[in-house]
Amino acid sequence: MKYSINEVSKKFGLSIHTLRYYDKEGLMPFLERDRTGNRVFSETDLNWISMICCLKNTGMPIKEIKQYADWCTQGMQTINERKVMLTNHRKKVLMQLEDLKKDLNLIDSKIEVYDNPELAQKMYGGLEKQ
Amino acid sequence: MKYSINEVSKKFGLSIHTLRYYDKEGLMPFLERDRTGNRVFSETDLNWISMICCLKNTGMPIKEIKQYADWCTQGMQTINERKVMLTNHRKKVLMQLEDLKKDLNLIDSKIEVYDNPELAQKMYGGLEKQ
DNA sequence: ATGAAATCTCGAGTTAACTCCAGATCGAGA
DNA sequence: TCTCGATCTGGAGTTAACTCGAGATTTCAT
Structure with a gap:
């Protein structure tokens, strides 16, 4: 199954401009073209x-994504680099998750103050005058 | 306890430039100055x-943060707006959390492929040639 | 008294990630 | 054949969020 840029755009919620921009930046070095030069996306491309x-x-x-893509096109001698990159990135994502949970807690406690104004003085100095 | 911009910068890992930029953008409408015009940060400011x-x-x-800050300075007639904003934002954060977990799973499965190359053909079309 | 350190304002410059436009081309249907 | 819609390229423009630099002022230790 093959897809046009328009179909891919809709599937991913990325604009056609953005897809072309990604291609121009080298994020899709493996993308094929038909005989008139139009981009042709395969299932592999969608997964990527x-x-x-x-x-x-x-x-x-x-x-950095381009670096990863470049390594992918270079074949198996770059497997270790790719693995290191993903493993380091994974650590950052774990930290983002932790941070996001803390941020959610702070937002929740703010909302709780709006629901129960009598808690206000326990909160953060009380910038939010009630 | 009062703090200089330099102390606040170190406490939050924000540059002095960034703190002044936030102030300029109206994110800290309540910040006080000493007699020579230097910013003076209180505990309330740190919490904010x-x-x-x-x-x-x-x-x-x-x-949008400025909008929230502006509502805060306007007092209790804006409590509802603030609560609505935070509640909507909370929903977005929950979605971010879900998305982040999915992304983590994808990254994990990629890393697993690098650890067990024999899984490669199950994966995403196999862009990552091994 | 003086030189260094910290702060200030204003405005310009930077960066990442798009976003858009003009002009060209191609393929299909009336 | 003509026209419409989808696509292409190259390059310019935009936006958010900083980031920096110049020149002035104040404070403080020597």
Whole structure:
């Protein structure tokens, strides 16, 4: 099964501009073209775009994703580099998860204060005057 | 207890430039100055900066944080707006948490493939040639 | 008294990640 | 054949969030 850029755009909620931008930045070095030069996306490409979205959503800069893509095209002699990169990135994602949980707790306690104004003085100095 | 901008900078890992930028953007409408015009941070200010960091880290744009700060300075007639904003933001943070967990799973499964190359063909079309 | 350290303002510069536009081309349907 | 829609490229523009630099002021230890 093959897909046009428009179909991929809709599938991932990425604009066509963004997909072309990713390609231009070297994130999809393996993308094929039809005889008129249009991009043709395969299932493999869709899976790789999922991975791009995953890495992007977890804060990896595009240059680093490109590095990973480049390593992938270079074959098995780069397996270790790729594994190290992903393992380091995994640690960052774990920290993001922890941070996000703490942030959620802080937001929850703020909301609780709005629900129970009598708690206000226990809170953060009380910037939120009630 | 009062703090200089330098102390606050170190406490939060925000640059002095960033703190002044936040102030300029209206994120700290309550900040006091000493007689020579230097910013003086109180405990309340530190707690509010924690909240700024929390909202910023969870993806709230600075303009929206400013809106919240403005509502805070307007007193209790804006309590409902503030509560609605935080409640909506909370939903987004919950979604971020879910997304982050999914992304972590994907990264984990990738790493697992690198640890067990024989799993490779089960994975994502196998862009990562091994 | 003086030189260093910390702060200030204003405004310009930077970076990442898009986002858009103009002009060209190609393939399919009336 | 003509036109419409989808795609292409190259390059310029945008936006958010900083980041920096110049020049001025104040404070404080020697």
